[in-house]
Amino acid sequence: xxxxxxxxxxxxxxxxxxxxxxxxxxxxxxxxxxxxxxxxxxxxxxxxxxxxxxxxxxxxxxxxxxxxxxxxxxxxxxxxxxxxxxxxxxxxxxxxxxxxxxxxxxxxxxxxxxxxxxxxxxxxxxxxxxxxxxxxxxxxxxxxxxxxxxxxxxxxxxxxxxxxxxxxxxxxxxxxxxxxxxxxxxxxxxxxxxxxxxxxxxxxxxxxxxxxxxxxxxxxxxxxxxxxxxxxxxxxxxxxxxxxxxxxxxxxxxxxxxxxxxxxxxxxxxxxxx
Amino acid sequence: xxxxxxxxxxxxxxxxxxxxxxxxxxxxxxxxxxxxxxxxxxxxxxxxxxxxxxxxxxxxxxxxxxxxxxxxxxxxxxxxxxxxxxxxxxxxxxxxxxxxxxxxxxxxxxxxxxxxxxxxxxxxxxxxxxxxxxxxxxxxxxxxxxxxxxxxxxxxxxxxxxxxxxxxxxxxxxxxxxxxxxxxxxxxxxxxxxxxxxxxxxxxxxxxxxxxxxxxxxxxxxxxxxxxxxxxxxxxxxxxxxxxxxxxxxxxxxxxxxxxxxxxxxxxxxxxxxxxxxxxxxxxxxxxxxxxxxxxxxxxxxxxxxxxxxxxxxxxxxxxxxxxxxxxxxxxxxxxxxxxxxxxx
Numbered sequence: 001x002x003x004x005x006x007x008x009x010x011x012x013x014x015x016x017x018x019x020x021x022x023x024x025x026x027x028x029x030x031x032x033x034x035x036x037x038x039x040x041x042x043x044x045x046x047x048x049x050x051x052x053x054x055x056x057x058x059x060x061x062x063x064x065x066x067x068x069x070x071x072x073x074x075x076x077x078x079x080x081x082x083x084x085x086x087x088x089x090x091x092x093x094x095x096x097x098x099x100x101x102x103x104x105x106x107x108x109x110x111x112x113x114x115x116x117x118x119x120x121x122x123x124x125x126x127x128x129x130x131x132x133x134x135x136x137x138x139x140x141x142x143x144x145x146x147x148x149x150x151x152x153x154x155x156x157x158x159x160x161x162x163x164x165x166x167x168x169x170x171x172x173x174x175x176x177x178x179x180x181x182x183x184x185x186x187x188x189x190x191x192x193x194x195x196x197x198x199x200x201x202x203x204x205x206x207x208x209x210x211x212x213x214x215x216x217x218x219x220x221x222x223x224x225x226x227x228x229x230x231x232x233x234x235x236x237x238x239x240x241x242x243x244x245x246x247x248x249x250x251x252x253x254x255x256x257x258x259x260x261x262x263x264x265x266x267x268x269x270x271x272x273x274x
Numbered sequence: 275x276x277x278x279x280x281x282x283x284x285x286x287x288x289x290x291x292x293x294x295x296x297x298x299x300x301x302x303x304x305x306x307x308x309x310x311x312x313x314x315x316x317x318x319x320x321x322x323x324x325x326x327x328x329x330x331x332x333x334x335x336x337x338x339x340x341x342x343x344x345x346x347x348x349x350x351x352x353x354x355x356x357x358x359x360x361x362x363x364x365x366x367x368x369x370x371x372x373x374x375x376x377x378x379x380x381x382x383x384x385x386x387x388x389x390x391x392x393x394x395x396x397x398x399x400x401x402x403x404x405x406x407x408x409x410x411x412x413x414x415x416x417x418x419x420x421x422x423x424x425x426x427x428x429x430x431x432x433x434x435x436x437x438x439x440x441x442x443x444x445x446x447x448x449x450x451x452x453x454x455x456x457x458x459x460x461x462x463x464x465x466x467x468x469x470x471x472x473x474x475x476x477x478x479x480x481x482x483x484x485x486x487x488x489x490x491x492x493x494x495x496x497x498x499x500x501x502x503x504x505x506x507x508x509x510x511x512x513x514x515x516x517x518x519x520x521x522x523x524x525x526x527x528x529x530x531x532x533x534x535x536x537x538x539x540x541x542x543x544x545x546x547x548x549x550x551x552x553x554x555x556x557x558x559x560x561x562x563x564x565x566x567x568x569x570x571x572x573x574x575x576x577x578x579x580x581x582x583x584x585x586x587x588x589x590x591x592x593x594x595x596x597x598x599x600x601x602x603x604x605x606x607x608x609x610x611x612x613x614x615x616x617x618x619x
Binding site for chain 2: 026027028029033034035036054058059062063064088165166167168169171172175185190193194195196197200218221224225227228229
């Protein structure tokens with residue numbers, strides 16, 4: 001934690017960044033809160049522990065943050081991946097953000113202490129992700145929806161989506177949901193019904209998941225934020241698995257080159273692209 | 275002598291209500307949390323939680339509701355005003371006093387410039403049996419807003435846990451009639467309510483200076499406070515949708531080429547689109563303006579218009595906010611600034 005505070009202090013004091021986005025002790029016991037600091041003296045309020053769960057990459061494209069100038073962000077492994085996707089999608093310049101990479105171990109991991117990653121450059125951080133096997137090859141274990149028949153799966157999601165109230169917390173916490181106008185807000189015509197009924201909720205949740213295929217870094221923020229308790233990561237993981245199996249592609253494991261669905265090849269075997 | 279009902283008496287009451295054609299709603303388990311749903315027995319209810327995830331609001335003002343149907347009829351359009359889809363009579367069992375207190379607050383806006391037939395039909399059909407709180411969590415702050423774990427506002431009957439049942443306080447004509455109708459289930463008891471609630475009261479925060487907060491708000495519409503206070507807010511609608519008093523809605527038409535429905539859906543002042551004009555202009559272009567609106571509406575505008583604040587301190591917005599926009603903490607911050615202002619004057 002001291003290391004992190006020193007690094008934030010140095011970045012602000014030297015003028016290298018205008019603000020540092022990190023975690024501070026929350027006002028609700030046991031929960032850290034995102035914080036944006038601009039004064040070197042405030043670096044001492046930064047914390048790093050298991051309660052630091054938010055994916056802070058979500059703040060980088062917000063207009064309020066962009067207006068500040070260059071910022072540094074405390075980035076857990078999923079946030080580093082999210083930043084790499086944003087760079088690949090040309091939303092962030094290579095030198096547009098200072099990544100303060102951190103590792104917050106899960107219970108049982110060694111070393112057990114939350115720590116600042118030694119690497120500072122993108123290459124070093126990418127190297128860390130590879131070494132630490134992030135994403136973990138064993139992580140996206142098949143859940144029960146994979147073993148269901150189509151009819152059972154449809155029924156499962158119908159019951160789940162029935163609870164959706166369309167608060168869009170899933171979208172707002174997602175670093176990948178940066179469209180300035182989301183498709184659900186496009187009303188001429190209204191492509192996706194805003195009513196929280198079965199049709200509207202299916203259209204919204206399925207579209208949201210599809211738009212994240214090959215882009216979702218599996219940080220789990222959407223599921224954590226959902227007040228209706230929807231198991232949204234089950235959808236996201238299925239898509240991530242298909243993307244890996246069919247295209248040998250894992251989102252956020254590169255910061256350059258073509259993103260999965262942004263490339264075009266004249267020799268594409270599918271003719272609908274031509 | 276206060277009235278009393280045993281737990282088996284409550285079970286018999288719920289059975290009796292549902293057998294006589296009344297829909298009963300109660301908190302039921304959804305795994306990690308509880309929400310209101312239909313029950314026909316007490317066993318189906320889960321009364322162990324501090325509060326339900328969503329508020330009782332949705333039983334009176336549902337997230338989506340058809341209000342009008344329309345269809346092409348030759349060269350004309352046939353319009354049909356739809357009746358509210360309301361159970362004839364229903365009982366909400368086990369809501370918390372904060373949720374019950376939200377209903378008289380909502381009554382004001384839904385019977386203000388026009389009578390909202392959907393909301394008011396449900397209010398007429400619904401009876402509220404609330405249960406006083408003997409526990410709270412970090413987010414609860416009803417006492418900061420002048421309410422209490424056993425406030426009777428909005429309840430028809432208030433139950434207070436006591437021994438193997440509840441003290442029964444009918445607090446409206448509806449509640450009195452229901453207590454009369456189930457007289458055989460009631461007994462008498464000598465209970466010290468203050469003693470029952472002593473522990474929870476100790477855990478709850480002291481009253482805030484809400485008048486000072488309002489004065490400060492009225493003088494600080496343009497203030498850096500809003501930008502600083504809202505920096506981490508991501509602009510989702512969690513707080514407003516779970517809030518028992520937030521009541522903004524959107525009207526949408528959903529149709530194919532021949533016929534369709536006009537619906538009323540929940541909407542949120544925290545969405546960028548909420549105030550977007552057709553011209554492209556948005557009077558609340560940044561999240562700071564939207565967060566300010568939420569606070570102003572609850573603690574200033576609603577007071578001006580209806581003489582009451584539209585917050586009951588249930589703490590749902592605090593519990594569910596993904597980035598911990600903590601309303602209680604924010605109000606305390608404003609209260610501190612208000613005191614500073616007062617000293618300077």
